[in-house]
Amino acid sequence: MDAKVLYWTGAFVNLGVIVLLAFRGIAQVRRGDVEAHRRSMLGGAALIVAFLVSYVFKLAFLGREDLSLWSDLHVNNLRFHETCVLAMLLAGGFALTRARAMRGKRERSRDPADPPASPAVVRWHHRAGFAAVGASVLGLLTAGLILAGMYARS
Ligand code: HEM
Numbered sequence: 001m002d003a004k005v006l007y008w009t010g011a012f013v014n015l016g017v018i019v020l021l022a023f024r025g026i027a028q029v030r031r032g033d034v035e036a037h038r039r040s041m042l043g044g045a046a047l048i049v050a051f052l053v054s055y056v057f058k059l060a061f062l063g064r065e066d067l068s069l070w071s072d073l074h075v076n077n078l079r080f081h082e083t084c085v086l087a088m089l090l091a092g093g094f095a096l097t098r099a100r101a102m103r104g105k106r107e108r109s110r111d112p113a114d115p116p117a118s119p120a121v122v123r124w125h126h127r128a129g130f131a132a133v134g135a136s137v138l139g140l141l142t143a144g145l146i147l148a149g150m151y152a153r154s
Helices: 003-030 034-061 072-100 117-151
Strands: none
Touching: 003 034, 003 117, 034 072, 072 117
């Protein structure tokens, strides 16, 4: 198999695991297990960082894709996919800053003796969190189309 196709297959599996961790994290916080939610979401964030580091090495050793061989549909899908990944990074990063702002607050500790977090902090954590998860799902769907095109051309 072509080394680039192999690399993107691994990246697709990685994004799939990120989406699974995000859904598991949502289920965990809904049943009140904040610590498990934190671990799942930070696990997903670590996999995103691992992908970004691997992408630098991919560019250095395997180079860029030759988009002149791609159909317009696949190029447009790639641009949309890149936008989804950027949205996932920005929204996920913002959700993390709002999670930090909940430190020592009862929403995070589940201890009624602790002070409540600002409602805006909780609201923005939810909004940014759902935006990041939604972007990751769209990112995975569009990555599937990109990969299908790569397999068809190889
Ligand atoms: C980028 C990573 C993260 C994402 C995408 C994310 C996403 C979400 C989402 C979507 C919810 C709402 C769940 C629902 O109401 O159905 C939520 C709630 C929550 N998250 Fe996160 N989260 C992330 C990281 C963290 C971290 C690191 C913590 C630290 C403990 C945390 C603490 C919480 C808490 C305490 C709630 C519940 C707030 C409440 O309604 O009382 N999250 N998160």
